[in-house]
Amino acid sequence: MAARNDRAGIDDRWFKKVRQPDGTTTTEKSAVHGKVARWRVRWVVDGREHTKVFERKADAQAHLNHLTAEVVKGSYVSPHKSAVLFRDVAQEWLDGKGARKAKTVAGYKSLLDTLILPKWGDMKLSDITHGDLQRWISGLSVNGSTKTEGKGLSASRVIQAHQCFGAVLKYAQRTDRVGRNVAEGIELPSKGESERRYLTHKQLQTLARHAERFETLTLVLGYCGLRFGEAVALRGRDVKDKQITVRTSVTNVTGQGLLEDTTKTNRARWVPVPAFIWERLQAELPVDGDALVFPGRDGGWLTTGEYRWQFDPAAIETGVPGLVPHELRHTCASLAIASGANILAVQRLLGHQTASMTLDRYGHLFSDDLEKVAKSLDTAGKKALKSTAV
Template sequence: MTKPKRQRREFGAIRKLPSGRFQAHYIGPDAAKHYAPKTFAAKVDAEAWLTDRRREIDKKLWNPIDADRAESPMFEPYADEWLQTRLVRGRPLKIRTRDHYRQLLDLHILPAFRAKRLDQITPADVRKWHDNLLPDAPTMRAHAYSLLRTIMMTAYNSELIVANPCRVEGAGSARRRSRTVPASVDELAVIVENMTPRYRLMVSLAAWCALRFGELIEIRRRDVMLEYETGDDGERQLVAGYVAVSRGAVRDAEKNAYIAQDSAKSDAGSRTVHIPPHVLDAVEHHLQEHTGPNRDALLFPAPEGGYLTPTTLYNHFHPARDAAKRPDLRFHDLRHTGAVLAAATGATLAELQQRLGHSTVSAAMRYQHAAQGRDRKIAEALSLLVKPDTPQE
């Protein structure tokens, strides 16, 4: 027995939202799209609303003034469509960004605004919502507010509202409650020594090359290049090496798994990072002892294969950092450590920006500021340029 063919709706359209509610809209006699002033718990209610609008049009009772009132979409379907179609520099959102926005919407924004039309959201509504939003999580609070403001700005630019109601001054930024304290060179040595052998190099590259976790777990044998020279004694010597960073792995919340993405975090994230000479022997050893022979072999796979997860890494990293007496140190702080160490060498902003894969100079400036304690040593080094018998004014 064949299934009956699904009949296409002759008037209007209905779609089910991620929340489970239903949104209805139709094209009016004015050739404009008109949304229902609310979403519906049941599809049959959405169908009834469309039937009423069709009856009004057929009987020439349709009122364009009432239609204009309903033109501003409900916040929930508009935000859902915004998230699905959002482009950044002409490209869809990265998976991690999309998942982060989805979480902010579902947990912190939709509960307050899903039942309102865009044009019903007032500055007072936004301010009241923000006053009670995540008081103990200032960074997440700033992210949620920034997302709401961006969505409403898109609505304003599309002429769906007459003004953006998000006007809480300074709400889109948050001051960090605590500053990251980078690891010292000695602390790094202790952490590396106390890591399980197959992940020792991961700590070294995170710190000395300032690589992100997602970049590290996607590095493959083909991405690491080592350069050798033949000495006078005929022996090959390892003299240089670099890592080509052009991809990353991110966790896809919908699939509940890490997946590869074709590009790094941003265009600037695709870069070549040279490995400090004192780490080269460890790289060579790791390639020989802990990396498969295939060019696509991951440098730091999970024990069972595939992408290494943070949880598995933390099982080894946390005891190692405790051995260094740095229980406050997060794995991501190793990248911060590497950035500060690079700045301490006197690297320029442009050089830091390139090495770290930052798309803006302002991001690299944070690490230059952290290294400004070197100014006294710089001043002392300048004096060494002056000959003792040179008269000073």
């Protein structure tokens, strides 16, 4: 903590006080007069003196006032603590993410290695300013990073880079390396709304038929709303009594390959299977309860690439070129809502953390015809009036 003592304050380095034999004090030029910055701010932290020099006294006074305010607020950070390199703090922060999913940690590492550290890794925390960070963030959309120079990044990737950078600085703030997080208040690019495609029943079933050996899997994705990794992780014991128990998910982690982990929300969920799909699914279930329901050709986990070898041509045949497997999950939400499912039912079906998340993504699919609402209320109200009339 910063403390006041007789060494703290502002010194004039060009002039010095000299005591005369008669006891009076005079001001004389110092040996460094005109050779160095004139004004020096001195302050003491835990018995250790720190200094900073300025050409103008007004600037020196402003710095001293700033230091004093930080001490009062409790946000003062010792210069030797903030002199640590960004890459060292980033590594500490990353090391503390061991409890996160492997794919999440790999994503952080990718952002650091490809975007953030090449620019900021060897910079001291104390040298990182809000303005410099804003210019870098703005430039990513146009010029990319030092490793992708000349190729602008997508808005989503820029936002991810900012979130990761801000998380490292937030950790630095918690560990008393910086007094404030300069990543706060940065203007970010707008992601814009990407148009989602929702297949009809006919399109979905046509797609499944053209997917050939993956017909049942495609129907499960489109009617049960499983994520691809969740479907790939299913074992025989997970499918019974006309429902699927989703316990785990398989993801492709950079540098580690396919890994099985808990679901995105870390919770199991139970998904009902429509009768016409259940009949097909039962016929394909493995005898061994531990065996995979939808294995790859090698008997192991099915990869996205192997599935899309059949899926992509099937999408073209169906008239929806460029369709990706995850859009089958959106299709499931759309078909469920069209069939009368409420927002909570759709949330449980898809395994979203909250109903608000489901509403944010699919709320536009629910009818907003207020006239119909008024008519329904009118009908119900009149019926109640008749039943209570004397």
